[in-house]
Amino acid sequence: MAERSIGLQSWIDRLNQAELPALASVVQDLHRLSQAEKASVQQLADLLLRDASLTAKVLRVGNSVYYNPSQESIRTISRAIVLIGFDNVRLIGMSVSLIDSLLTRVPREQLQMLLARSFHAAVQARNIAGYVLTKHQEEVFIAALLHKVGELAFWACGGEQADELADALAQPNVDVDEAVREVLGTSFRQLTQGLVKSWNLGELASFAHGSGNQHDPAVRAVTLGVKISEAALEGWDSPEMDKLVQQLADFTGVSAEDALKQVLESAEETVEVAATFGASQLCRLIPNTDPEQIKLQQQERKARLLQPDLLVLQQALQDLGMMVNQRGDVGLVLDTLLRGLHQGAGLERVMLAVLADGQTCFRAKRAVGEGTERWLAEFQLPAKQAEQPHIFSYALRNREAIWMGVPASYNLAELVTLPMRQLLGQGMFFIAPLLAGTREIGVLYADSRLSGRALKHEQFVAFQRFTQLTGRCLEALGKR
Numbered sequence: 001m002a003e004r005s006i007g008l009q010s011w012i013d014r015l016n017q018a019e020l021p022a023l024a025s026v027v028q029d030l031h032r033l034s035q036a037e038k039a040s041v042q043q044l045a046d047l048l049l050r051d052a053s054l055t056a057k058v059l060r061v062g063n064s065v066y067y068n069p070s071q072e073s074i075r076t077i078s079r080a081i082v083l084i085g086f087d088n089v090r091l092i093g094m095s096v097s098l099i100d101s102l103l104t105r106v107p108r109e110q111l112q113m114l115l116a117r118s119f120h121a122a123v124q125a126r127n128i129a130g131y132v133l134t135k136h137q138e139e140v141f142i143a144a145l146l147h148k149v150g151e152l153a154f155w156a157c158g159g160e161q162a163d164e165l166a167d168a169l170a171q172p173n174v175d176v177d178e179a180v181r182e183v184l185g186t187s188f189r190q191l192t193q194g195l196v197k198s199w200n201l202g203e204l205a206s207f208a209h210g211s212g213n214q215h216d217p218a219v220r221a222v223t224l225g226v227k228i229s230e231a232a233l234e235g236w237d238s239p240e241m242d243k244l245v246q247q248l249a250d251f252t253g254v255s256a257e258d259a260l261k262q263v264l265e266s267a268e269e270t271v272e273v274a275a276t277f278g279a280s281q282l283c284r285l286i287p288n289t290d291p292e293q294i295k296l297q298q299q300e301r302k303a304r305l306l307q308p309d310l311l312v313l314q315q316a317l318q319d320l321g322m323m324v325n326q327r328g329d330v331g332l333v334l335d336t337l338l339r340g341l342h343q344g345a346g347l348e349r350v351m352l353a354v355l356a357d358g359q360t361c362f363r364a365k366r367a368v369g370e371g372t373e374r375w376l377a378e379f380q381l382p383a384k385q386a387e388q389p390h391i392f393s394y395a396l397r398n399r400e401a402i403w404m405g406v407p408a409s410y411n412l413a414e415l416v417t418l419p420m421r422q423l424l425g426q427g428m429f430f431i432a433p434l435l436a437g438t439r440e441i442g443v444l445y446a447d448s449r450l451s452g453r454a455l456k457h458e459q460f461v462a463f464q465r466f467t468q469l470t471g472r473c474l475e476a477l478g479k480r
Contacts, residue, residue, distance in 0.1 A: 004161060006185035011154070012194045019157035023101035026054070027146075028199050030094050034087075034139065044086060045077040048093050057096045057278065058089065066276045067092070087138040092277075094142055095119075098149075099279050102156040107281070110166060111155035116274065116285035117229045118145050118152065123270040125225025127262060131252035132217040140218050144225045146201075150191030154184065172342050172368045224248055228263055232287040236264065264289045306451075308346030313462060316340025320469040324476050333473045337444075337466055338368045345462040347446040347455075351375055352434065353392060354442035359383055362392050362442060370450055379423060391415040391431055392443045401432035401464045403455065428455045432467040436474035444470075 005014045016024050029047050048055050055077060062068060062080040067088060074080045081089050102111060125144035129137045155162055161183055168179040180188055224247065231240040241263075249259035267289050274282040319336050334352065341350045349369030353362040364379035381392055394415050395402055402409055404416065405428030429447035433440070444467050448455055 008186040008190050008194050011150075011184060011186060011191055012198050015153050015157060015195065016198060020101055020153060022051075023097055024195075024199050026051075026097040027094060027201070030090050031142075031199070031201050033090060041078055041081045041086065044081060044089060044093075048077050048089075054093065054096060054100070057100070058092050060278075061092045061096065061276055062089065064276045066272055091138045091141055095145065095277050098145065098152075099277055102152055103279060103281070105156045108155050108162065108166070110162075111152065112282060113285050114148060114152055114155060115279070116282040117233075118148060119274050119277075119279070119282065120232065120267065120270045120286050121145070121147060121222075121226045121229035123225075123273055124228045124263065124266045125222045127266045127269070128224055128248065128252065129218060129221040131254070132221065136218055140221050140225075143218075144222045146192075146196065147222065147226050148188065148192060150193070150195050151188040153195065154188065154191065172338075173373070220251060224251065232263075232267065236260075236287070236289070306342070306346055306348050308459070309343055313340055313344030316344050317465065317469065320466070320473055323473045324469070328473065328477070330474070330477060333470060333477070334366050337470045338366055340466050341446055341463060342368045345446075345459050345466075346448075347430070347459060347463070348448040348450040350444070350446045351379070352442060352444055353379060353381070354434075355383060355440060359440070365442070375423065381420070388417060389415060390417045390420060392420075392445075395431045396433040396440055396443055399433050399435065401430065401460075401467060403460050404429050404431060405455075425449045427452070430455065430460055430463045432464065434467060434474075435471045436478050437471075439475075439478065441471070441474060 005011050026047075030044075033044055033047065048058055058077065059074060059080060062074045062084055063071075065071070067084050068074060072083060074083055077089065099115070102115060105111075122141045122145040126137050126141040129140040133140070154165075158165070165179065165183040168174060168183060169176060171179075177187060184191070186194075224244065228241070228244050228248075231238060231244055234240060245259045245263060246256055248254075248263065249256045252259065252262075254262070267287055270286050271283045274280065274286065316336050316339055320333065320340070323333055323336070337352070338350050341347045347369075349367070349372055351367040351372060352365050354365045355361070356363040361383050362379075362381040364375045367373075367375045367379075381390060383393055385393070391402070391404065391412060394412065402412065404412065424445075424447070427447065427449050429445060429449075431446075432444050434442050434444050444463075446459075446463055
């Protein structure tokens, strides 16, 4: 097993000395040229010519339609600087170096998604800066591109610890910041700040992390670009995106309609930029601006959050089977139930609502899945309500598992009341009574509404089996 790195300095030393020295050197040198009063064309050319592979890639990008629409042939770095500009060549050199250093390693999904988001943030930020700055637009691009360089470096070079963190982040209701700190001994934000400091990026770091003046237009452009790239993952019509578009409109002095148009055009441009820089595998991860593709992309992205795991499912069923005959406790039984349904069967949200307050109401006792903390705080239904019967009391009274949202249950649709829809959302779900022998415990609920995926027959079979086994475990505990 490779030696573990724990703590900020340990990671900075590892990334600079063993993992990313070439990238660090290129980034430092290119940034130093931007700070020089009289950096010459020859200095930039000499720097890039140190690496034949980097030179070839810069020339290829420089000859692309994106940077060279006139298609005048560029065969030397000096010619590239004359035709497309000093700052553009410097930007290309840094971007290509970043892609080469990261994507030639283990191309983890986390790394690709984050790098796609970084390029999206960079294009958005540079185009926003175009409204308010006469120069430094390339600096804004690079600052946004490197905004999460610590996290990018970790996913590219973290080895077994990256595997460990990926597993930890896949757990339900995980505290992301806490999981990162547990595995790395530091935060991603601190790692990024440590790297840009060790690379002597100075002013670029204050652009990227807002430690500079928040009223500085360059800092504001970077901040907006980064936030837009993150909000886009939730959809162009999300509440957060609406808020950011209005902020962009206020900042640039254009209408909200024009601001949204600018944001969508920048997203389309990002696809072109990623392909131009030789990172076409990132294009599929940049939020699409076609309405149908937007919907499909959201579903695909969310679908990656949770998939059924047959081994976890079988182990949970086996554990419950043993608990029927062996000593256990209620907490362990319920933990196994939720783990089996969530991680095993791949049901995105699961809740156990028990009869409480003298069996007068249903109250959420256990819940797992994104956003279910609210259920634990707020979910409560009267157990008997003659004027407005609901599906929870119906399922318990009739003692049957029900798959809501399929033709066989259409006649029960009116039992899904408005308060339930407001708290749980709309769409398919499973519901079943939880009984300890003849004693009524409560109701089990599960859905996959986070991604909008349809529930499957094998998930319903697993849901029924887990409900039955849990009831037997609770009955056995009651007899002891």
